[in-house]
Amino acid sequence: MRLVFAGTPEPAAVALERLIASGHEVVAVLTRPDARKGRGRTLHPSPVKAVALEHDIEVLTPNKLDDDTAARLREIAPDAIPVVAYGNLIPEHMLDIPVHGWVNLHFSLLPRWRGAAPVQAAIREGDAETGATTFRIDKGLDTGDILATLTDTVRDDDTSGVLLERLAYSGADLLAQTMDGLEAGSITPQPQPADGTYAPKIATADARIDWGTDAEVIDRAVRAHTPTPGAWTMRGEDRFKVGPLTITDTSALAPGEVSFGKNEVRVGTGSADVVLEQVQAPGKKMMNAADWARGLADDVRAEGMRFQ
Known part of the structure; x- marks a missing residue:
């Protein structure tokens, strides 16, 4: 399939590398603008942008998804837009641009732990099991139809950093498999229950x-x-x-x-x-x-x- 990838941090870069290595064509990426880091406050590209540049993939870095971005995406005409920790709100009027929708990789077993910090919440609350979910983004917060899942055990010594790294790699495979399934027409989306638990951003x-x-x-x-x-x-x-x-x-x-x-x-x-x-x-x-x-x-x- 023809893909535009949306993501920003290191776990998203892992997924992007996996999609590039698959049989799908990643024609562009959406990522957050370069950020200032370090003592010198110099600008640094996001991990996703760095991977895209290594592979000569077009990079779009809008501060927000505006009409210009929408127009460019319609020109590209992607079959799907896989999303991993992008960091920008997706306007409802842009959801229908890709044929198969915007497909989010979320690091929890939805509807458990919707929101910004699912890995931290799973450890903090003592969950014995967690995992990753791919779902089609809708106008709600992590409420769209589920496409595929994987499970993982929360180990007694897991930190959020260790668990997230583990899920980033297994989740990257899940995302690639989801793209395969959408292309083959072998996935039946499953609606989520209306109720769910939330993991807000950690201060x-x-x-x-x-x-x-x-x-x-x-x-x-x-x-x-x-x-x-x-x-x-x-x-x-x-x-x-x-x-x-x-x-x-x-x-x-x-x-x-x-x-x-x-x-x-x-x-x-x-x-x-x-x-x-x-x-x-x-x-x-x-x-x-x-x-x-x-x-x-x-x-x-x-x-x-x-x-x-």
């Missing part, structure tokens, strides 16, 4: 650790917010980021109380104590928690400290 404030809650809840929240925006806590006016942790079988510490052992750092929670694996102090890089502790003043290690 930095959402990633603050509440040490008074259960250790398992904290563990899931930390993993859900790793690597971005990063789970964090406070000590006075200082903010510390915390990486994935290990739950112990003891509960000797008060919530937020920090204890320094010879080769470990423990923190109390609302249930069991936890061992920190990584800590990022203000103005520093993420580092091994035991190494961070060894760099503290002797009196701090001896007296302990408390996170809020």
Whole structure:
């Protein structure tokens, strides 16, 4: 089929590479405009644009999908527009441009976790299973007819970064298979139930650790917010980021109380104590928690400290 691909971040670039390698023809991509990054605030292309340029594919980077973009898409006349984390709203009047519609790859088992952060939500809420879904975009939020799905187990040590990377590759295969099925006419779209659960975009404030809650809840929240925006806590006016942790079988510490052992750092929670694996102090890089502790003043290690 003749495709225009819409996507922006790295997981979308994985899907684009897979479609390019398939028997379908990717004639153009839609992606977000170049963004400023780094200390020099220089402009950088999106991962999707970088892949497109490597393959001499036309790149469209509108700030929003306007009439000019619609006119160009109608000139290209794609059979389908596969979408992976594009980042722009698709106007309803543009949905009928491709013959087979705009086909979104979403990293959840719809209607579970519609919205912007499905992978994080699956980990945070303790889902045993997640997956990916391809569906035809309609005017609702992730409510269109389902075309294909795959399932994956949420592992006890999965962070959102690890799980998303895994789903990006299996989902890329699913998207290519969906394009095959649409071309062959072998897919029967299945309507979604009207009700569903939602995973809104995560704000930095959402990633603050509440040490008074259960250790398992904290563990899931930390993993859900790793690597971005990063789970964090406070000590006075200082903010510390915390990486994935290990739950112990003891509960000797008060919530937020920090204890320094010879080769470990423990923190109390609302249930069991936890061992920190990584800590990022203000103005520093993420580092091994035991190494961070060894760099503290002797009196701090001896007296302990408390996170809020």
